[in-house]
Amino acid sequence: MWSGRSILAGAAALFMGALVGAEVGGFAELTAEAPAPADGPGGSLLLLPLLVCFGGPAALWGSLTVVLPVVWVARWASGRLTGRDAWWWVPVVAGVLVSVVVAVIGTVRHVGPGPLTLILLTGAVLLAGAALLARDAALHGGRLLRALGYGALAMVAVFGIGAAAFGAGLFTEYRPPKVDASRLAGDWTDGRGGTLRPAADGTARAEGLTDHEAAYEDDADADLAKYRCTGTGTWSYAPGDSTTWDQRVRLSIEACSFHEPYGLGDPEGWRITGTPEHPELNREYGDLDVPGWYTLTR
Template sequence: MEEKRSYGRILAVSVLVLWLEAMLAVVIGVLYALTRELPHFLGSTTAVMSLLAVTKVVALLGLVLSLLVVLPAVALSDLLGRVIGGRDAWGWVPPTVGVVLSPLAVWARAGGWETSTVLATWGVTTAVLSVAALLGRPRRKGLFGLVAKRGTAVVVGIGLLGSFLIWTEILPKYRPPSITRADVVGTWSDNRGGRLTFEADGRVTAGGISRPGLGDGTSDAVQGCSGSGTWTFTAGRRNTWGQRVGTSIPGCGLPDWRVAGKPGSPQLYRYVGDPDDGQLYELDKRG
């Protein structure tokens, strides 16, 4: 006799699969960010704590989606398979998930979402939830443990593979452009009226540059810094991450500027408040 469908097992496996898919997305996102300009959020305490909080939200969201979409889709696909083909078939699962999600797509479109955005979101969500439904529907003992082991192996494996590709420079990791003292000379702007002008003789002039806030130091003061002083350039000892541009302007108290951007289009930046918050104050070279 065929084993009876266990919807409790489907629910558990579905939540697990959705959580694993979310973790896979995080791993791929981190690897991608390492190849992009200024991945300043990586490695910070805040990012780690946020990720831990997100995992709980993902598990709760996975439970809700499994109850509202995955379980009804599996039941409906079984019914359609038996009525049309005489037996339940996995091929009915993806279109059934799409149908169950359709009311949400209609609601989003009525709420003002662009049609392209609605269709893309509906398609991705259908694919993600279909995987959870397909992996949860087999009538097999020990399914949860099997999915947990293999799913974790996939996530860890992709993380290790991506790390290896970045370490070997097959996927180039982002590094700030290498600049010289001559590259610093000129005017740099925050695109909001603030500017720093570096002279070749070591002088610097500031006009409306945002300065670290007074008091707790967690924000930038609204009042800008203006005045004249001197500047220095320090090349990175081991790599371009160590490049610094220091400014000494009476009454400003500006920390050293770090280098970002890309070759031919460098930027100077400093952290605003706690570096773990990842907020930057950036300057672009204008001449």
């Protein structure tokens, strides 16, 4: 059971399954509301060299430490309880293991039922598929090329189905709502006591807004009182050149880091997202590669 061919088969299945999952996630990301445009499934292709360098060793480790133990437990349980080696014990054991992990994640991280269900189904399918291929390789010989081939076909199928679904209008790519200056005037809140009141005459007042950029530069907790800013200033709305993604709100509050010319650490202003009924203002802060977002709602 613990042979090189079974380890390679399990690793190949994990790796290709992760690529397919990333592709599906890329399509799903296109439909989700976000402060910045999603990369979509093409983003995973751009990261393919990086995934090969780091994902390959990770898949081998996962095959050795997770996939093969699942196969061993399934064969042991099958022999003890049924007297024979039944393949269907593999998805049963994989499902139980993933369910335990998901339950721990839900308890510790307080994740909602929707994402937990998605994690459960994805994890169970990925682990069960990899374990079945590893079991087959241990019993009947190498299955490395089969795992890679099935994975490549699955990637092509997912891309084709996803592109067709978006092209037919079954799914719609998210785009921010179109707004104007009159709709932006009024009260905005961060949900934690901070408010922004842009007025129709171009003036603005901030009350207790969180200065995340200053906290990030100090490597400090943004919830500290010293990073709450209050003051007056000006604001303007830029409709953008081509799409609603280009809309910006330029805000200048002297007491906060987001002041002229466009805000220290915030060269692009506040992005507009949300829905036509409930627009949102989003300001990027922190690491440019993995930014945080400060959101104001009506």
